[in-house]
Amino acid sequence: MSSDDACDCVVIGAGLSGLVAARDLRRAGLRVLVLEASPRIGGRMQRTRLECDAWIDLGGQWVGATQDRMQALLDACAITRFASPHVGRTVLHFDAQRYEFSGFFQGFPEGDAPAIDAAHWQDAMNAWQRFDALAQSLHGEYPHQNAHALKLDACSLAQWIDANTSTPFARWYFEYMSRAVGFLGPAEPHEVSLLHALWGQKSAPQAEHPEAQLMHGGAGQVPALIAAELDEVIRVDEPVVSIRERGDALQITSTRATYRSAHAIIAMPPCNAARIVFDPPLSSARQLLGAQMRMGRCAKVLLSYSTPWWREHGLSGLAMGNRPCIELVADSSDPSMSTGVLAAFVVGDRYARWIALAAPARRDAVLDDLAQYFGASARHPTSYHEVDWPQEPWIGGAFAGFMPPRAWTECGDALRVPHGRVHWAGTEIAPRWAGFFDGAVRTGEDAGRAVIDLHRASSHAKGKLF
Ligand SMILES: Cc1cc2nc3c(=O)[nH]c(=O)nc-3n(C[C@H](O)[C@H](O)[C@H](O)COP(=O)(O)OP(=O)(O)OC[C@H]3O[C@@H](n4cnc5c(N)ncnc54)[C@H](O)[C@@H]3O)c2cc1C
Numbered sequence: 001m002s003s004d005d006a007c008d009c010v011v012i013g014a015g016l017s018g019l020v021a022a023r024d025l026r027r028a029g030l031r032v033l034v035l036e037a038s039p040r041i042g043g044r045m046q047r048t049r050l051e052c053d054a055w056i057d058l059g060g061q062w063v064g065a066t067q068d069r070m071q072a073l074l075d076a077c078a079i080t081r082f083a084s085p086h087v088g089r090t091v092l093h094f095d096a097q098r099y100e101f102s103g104f105f106q107g108f109p110e111g112d113a114p115a116i117d118a119a120h121w122q123d124a125m126n127a128w129q130r131f132d133a134l135a136q137s138l139h140g141e142y143p144h145q146n147a148h149a150l151k152l153d154a155c156s157l158a159q160w161i162d163a164n165t166s167t168p169f170a171r172w173y174f175e176y177m178s179r180a181v182g183f184l185g186p187a188e189p190h191e192v193s194l195l196h197a198l199w200g201q202k203s204a205p206q207a208e209h210p211e212a213q214l215m216h217g218g219a220g221q222v223p224a225l226i227a228a229e230l231d232e233v234i235r236v237d238e239p240v241v242s243i244r245e246r247g248d249a250l251q252i253t254s255t256r257a258t259y260r261s262a263h264a265i266i267a268m269p270p271c272n273a274a275r276i277v278f279d280p281p282l283s284s285a286r287q288l289l290g291a292q293m294r295m296g297r298c299a300k301v302l303l304s305y306s307t308p309w310w311r312e313h314g315l316s317g318l319a320m321g322n323r324p325c326i327e328l329v330a331d332s333s334d335p336s337m338s339t340g341v342l343a344a345f346v347v348g349d350r351y352a353r354w355i356a357l358a359a360p361a362r363r364d365a366v367l368d369d370l371a372q373y374f375g376a377s378a379r380h381p382t383s384y385h386e387v388d389w390p391q392e393p394w395i396g397g398a399f400a401g402f403m404p405p406r407a408w409t410e411c412g413d414a415l416r417v418p419h420g421r422v423h424w425a426g427t428e429i430a431p432r433w434a435g436f437f438d439g440a441v442r443t444g445e446d447a448g449r450a451v452i453d454l455h456r457a458s459s460h461a462k463g464k465l466f
Pocket residue numbers: 012013014015016017018035036037038041042043044045058059060061062063182238239240241267268269272273275276299300389394395397398399400425426427428435436437438440
């Protein structure tokens with residue numbers, strides 16, 4: 001398609017949500033163009049191959065059994081899944097003490113608990129019960145539509161933690177959940193609205209185990225499989241800078257060309273969409289949303305070893321704790337390969353301190369923490385990859401965007417309302433599994449369906465067949 005041809009819809013952003021929307025539009029017979037700012041498609045879904053032939057996911061990797069839109073997509077792509085490896089004991093490292101236990105915790109613990117002071121453990125569990133009860137009191141598609149939402153949105157998660165915990169372990173437990181769990185950004189507790197945190201627990205519950213499965217070949221293979229249906233309509237290295245409504249069409253200008261299109265789908269986090277100039281301008285609430293929603297500060301570090309040696313020590317490869325750098329690490333080894341892979345996360349204020357170090361010091365900090373969790377063998381990986389997501393110019397963070405206090409009540413209504421001929425997609429606006437792959441697939445499907453309906457209605461009105 002040349003820049004002079006009009007198309008039915010331009011999809012802006014070739015992450016998972018944009019690719020799903022474009023695929024559906026194409027299948028419905030619409031003329032589609034996809035414009036992607038970066039030199040590669042996939043957004044937060046990326047993989048790379050190691051010398052030993054194993055794939056590692058640099059972005060998202062896990063999927064849960066109840067994430068039905070993502071599960072359906074994986075089935076359609078013939079991507080098989082395996083249970084996230086969890087054979088052996090979990091490690092907790094808290095205040096310089098190391099504990100091994102048979103269960104794990106993200107939300108309510110499952111299996112045996114670590115042998116920390118019983119009163120401290122109980123304090124955390126009681127607080128989690130209150131947190132979950134409050135989360136379950138929220139109803140509807142979005143949290144700010146609840147009568148008591150204003151009060152919950154006015155405070156930060158940190159304020160709730162202060163009022164509901166009395167021991168250092170319970171406090172850290174919630175701080176860890178805030179920094180390590182997908183629905184929260186991740187964010188430091190003082191950065192995030194209590195309402196946002198509760199909504200995550202309701203609409204993307206840890207109890208449904210969103211980290212239960214991994215994909216053979218990695219999640220990062222998905223974008224290319226969807227794009228195989230779209231290849232000649234995707235243009236990379238072409239950031240969109242402005243969208244102007246002119247008569248009955250949009251004028252969409254990238255750094256390379258201007259395109260005419262009946263509709264557009266913007267498939268990215270609201271804070272990134274805010275960098276595009278709109279004429280007419282976006283509503284004040286949508287502008288506020290773009291300014292308020294923040295991306296999580298998180299780097300992912302992937303280490304591979306010739307074997308998953310930690311299993312020989314009876315360890316599952318899952319560890320968490322208040323170490324200076326790595327608060328969460330998980331075994332991500334594909335059972336069809338002999339290679340052992342650990343995925344570790346550096347988040348929030350820890351990320352800010354760590355990224356300021358020189359590369360060798362960063363690596364030492366990661367290896368020091370892993371050695372504390374698993375033993376000295378962790379110091380000798382065969383490969384080491386750091387992915388600094390906040391520095392990615394067209395992404396700006398990981399895992400996803402989150403709302404600071406008052407943002408839901410001030411601009412939550414603007415999350416999905418189209419701006420004339422411009423529609424929105426992207427995991428951040430999903431009513432369920434926001435922040436996850438599944439949320440991206442849902443919003444891509446929804447935005448595609450909305451544009452297809454409008455296109456058909458206007459074709460009918462003009463008496464055209466399609
Ligand atoms: C480290 C990490 C770990 C994660 N772990 C998991 C996990 O285990 N399980 C899970 O379900 N989810 C996980 N996620 C989240 C998951 O990856 C995302 O929810 C999903 O990939 C988001 O897709 P998207 O299409 O909404 O947005 P994106 O992937 O961000 O796509 C947006 C696209 O828009 C492009 N763009 C931005 N501005 C412009 C512009 N002006 N013009 C044109 N293009 C533009 C960007 O380059 C990008 O390609 C993780 C993410 C990260 C980074």
